[in-house]
Amino acid sequence: MRIIKPSFTILEELDQQSLPVRIEYCGRICYKSEHRINDGSAIPFVKKMAENGHNSVLEMGVVTLIITCPHHDHIKDFFFLQPKFLQIDRLSDSALLITGSIRAFREMVLFHTDDAISQAIANFLNQKHPYFFEGLPLQAPHSATSGILVEKMDVQKVEQLSTPMFAKHRYLAVKFIVNRAVTHELVRHRPCSFLQESQRYCRYSADRFGNEITFIRPVFFEENSEEFSVWKQSMETMEKQYFHLLETSSPQAARTVLPNSCKTEIIVYANLLEWRHILELRTATAAEPSMREVMMPLAKELKSRYPRIFSSAPLTIS
């Protein structure tokens, strides 16, 4: 068995990559198959995720769009649809700022086939990324969509938006290597997207896991204390039982004996507004100490990267 400290990585550089590359990188965390990433692997991977209905993987790439529409009725219709999981702001009488994940845009077009703005957005995205929209009810541009202009806003431009819009439209992924109790708490934050190493698919007796289970060192016990030695013995016993079960059972069956201390990897993807909320709750003294162990340094890091969002002043969202 291996014992490691918890850690986190802000995946900011991922935002410079194409949507399929970003989505593949995050998606492979579930299967711990990052070693299969190569120059041509992203598009087949994301196509497979769409076909298999592993839709949460398609949440791991967001795109920000400016929609200019001269028909006020189309804008009104779009607002009444309340498409789910999109951030929508009005830039002017005839322009909208919309940020959403590939999943959100796919479902927008699936559920609102007749809406002009939805169709114009889907056509725009389909031209650039047809593999995300295969089999969806797209309509070729027609009279209702004519005059609707869709443009992409890149991350650098998003960062220049007013503070409230920046907080809503700038998404950031953070990868945590923590124990299972911490991931269980993280996934309670509903506006986020998550992908997590799966104990159903990962067989820790395999060579690529070093033929051992990795545990997170508990923050609670001093390394040379009696409590630490009790904890360590329990983990050793657990590992033995897990490997014993694997001789006749699948990983999903054997994992039933695995404890909270198991190391797991999770990617949390959210806008800066939600990150601010998470950090407020998870750095407070009432928060669980193993959670604070990663959230305190993350808060410090985000404050230095995005001071206007993570400063102590309350954020007013219009």
Ligand SMILES: Cc1cc2nc3c(=O)[nH]c(=O)nc-3n(C[C@H](O)[C@H](O)[C@H](O)COP(=O)(O)OP(=O)(O)OC[C@H]3O[C@@H](n4cnc5c(N)ncnc54)[C@H](O)[C@@H]3O)c2cc1C
């Ligand atoms: C110290 C601490 C102790 C805790 N103890 C427990 C416990 O004992 N048992 C337990 O079950 N949980 C516990 N939790 C989890 C807690 O109840 C929340 O589920 C978790 O912190 C997610 O936070 P949230 O609900 O504020 O916001 P998120 O889920 O992060 O959502 C962000 C914001 O979106 C809005 N929002 C999201 N979904 C909805 C919705 N459905 N309706 C209305 N508004 C919504 C709200 O404005 C919310 O503030 C604890 C959390 C902390 C920090």
